[in-house]
Amino acid sequence: MQGETISMKKEKDNWYASWFNTPYYHLLYKDRGHREAALFMNTLTNHLNLQKNDSILDLACGRGRHSKYLYKQGFDVTGVDLSSESIEYAKQYEKPKLHFDIHDMCLPYPKKFDAVFNLFTSFGYFENEIDNLRTIKAIKEELKPNSYGVIDFLNAELAIKNLVPSETKKMGNIVFHIEKYVEDGYILKHIRFNDNAADFHYVERVKALTLEDFELYFKEADVNLKSAYGDYKLNDFDRNTSERLILIFN
CATH class of the missing domain: 3.40.50.150 (Vaccinia Virus protein VP39)
Known part of the structure; x- marks a missing residue:
């Protein structure tokens, strides 16, 4: 183990x-x-x-x-x-x-x-x-x-073709700002938002297999x-x- x-x-x-x-x-x-x-x-x-x-x-x-x-x-x-x-x-x-x-x-x-x-x-x-x-x-x-x-x-292949570079989603009281692009063979999604006066930033990264x-x-x-x-x-x-x-x- x-x-x-x-x-x-x-x-x-x-x-x-x-x-x-x-x-x-x-x-x-x-x-x-x-x-x-x-x-x-x-x-x-x-x-x-x-x-x-x-x-x-x-x-x-x-x-x-x-x-x-x-x-x-x-x-x-x-x-x-x-x-x-x-x-x-x-x-x-x-x-x-x-x-x-x-x-x-x-x-x-x-x-x-x-x-x-x-x-x-x-x-x-x-x-x-x-x-x-x-x-x-x-x-x-x-x-x-x-x-x-x-x-x-x-x-x-279709996901990259139809990629939406930027969008905003409101879920509950939080507004998520999302950016997508392709880099080095990966599809990246940057997710930014603010909650209780604090800024957050996460990145999703998936290989475009x-x-x-x-x-x-x-x-x-x-x-x-x-x-x-x-x-x-x-x-x-x-x-x-x-x-x-x-x-x-x-």
């Missing part, structure tokens, strides 16, 4: 460890589509032919939105995330078949599952390129034989890409029109 401790300490210095641990992150994104997420989970679990009581690892689960829904659908769910605040919040919902744990997704979780889900663009954050590959390899280690991993990523980038990871990790879909209804991926890049592999 010493290696895991060192790795988690390293990751806690990165932007996602601090930003995801704040209440402002959850305030800014509180209007995410819960109905759309539920429909996607139904479509995905049916597509993978998952059965009641099958085990699912929700990798980078945040506060457990998808984990809780999957549990209610009859699955045995483990949600893991690096954010201690998110996991502390999620633990209030734990049940005999719904568990939450702090975990670095670059490392294999010490259990095997019938499916591993990495949802809502929770990939490509790392400072070191090798950590993206380490995560793919970890997912492979977490899968039972003949089971599937799923990465739900943005279609980076394409289907071809993932194919290279999969080849090096010795996993097989089964399907690439472009939306939550699992229509075929089209790099010119699809909002998402949803990859199913084993």
Whole structure:
């Protein structure tokens, strides 16, 4: 476990460890589509032919939105995330078949599952390129034989094409000023706001990975890409029109 401790300490210095641990992150994104997420989970679990009581690892689960829904659908769910605040919040919902744990997704979780889900663009954050590959390899280690991993990523090519450089969002009493741009192969989002006379500034940084980038990871990790879909209804991926890049592999 010493290696895991060192790795988690390293990751806690990165932007996602601090930003995801704040209440402002959850305030800014509180209007995410819960109905759309539920429909996607139904479509995905049916597509993978998952059965009641099958085990699912929700990798980078945040506060457990998808984990809780999957549990209610009859699955045995483990949600893991690096954010201690998110996991502390999620633990209030734990049940005999719904568990939450702090975990670095670059490392294999010490259990095997019938499916591993990495949802809502929770990939490509790392400072070191090798950590993206380490995560793919970890997912492979977490899968039972003949089971599937799923990465739900943005279609980076379309996201860059449709990038809105500047926008303002008011959530509650806080006005978030958001700037987006592309730099060194990453999509960056600067988030600035003031609360109680204090100024805050956070940066989201996601590598603009394409289907071809993932194919290279999969080849090096010795996993097989089964399907690439472009939306939550699992229509075929089209790099010119699809909002998402949803990859199913084993």
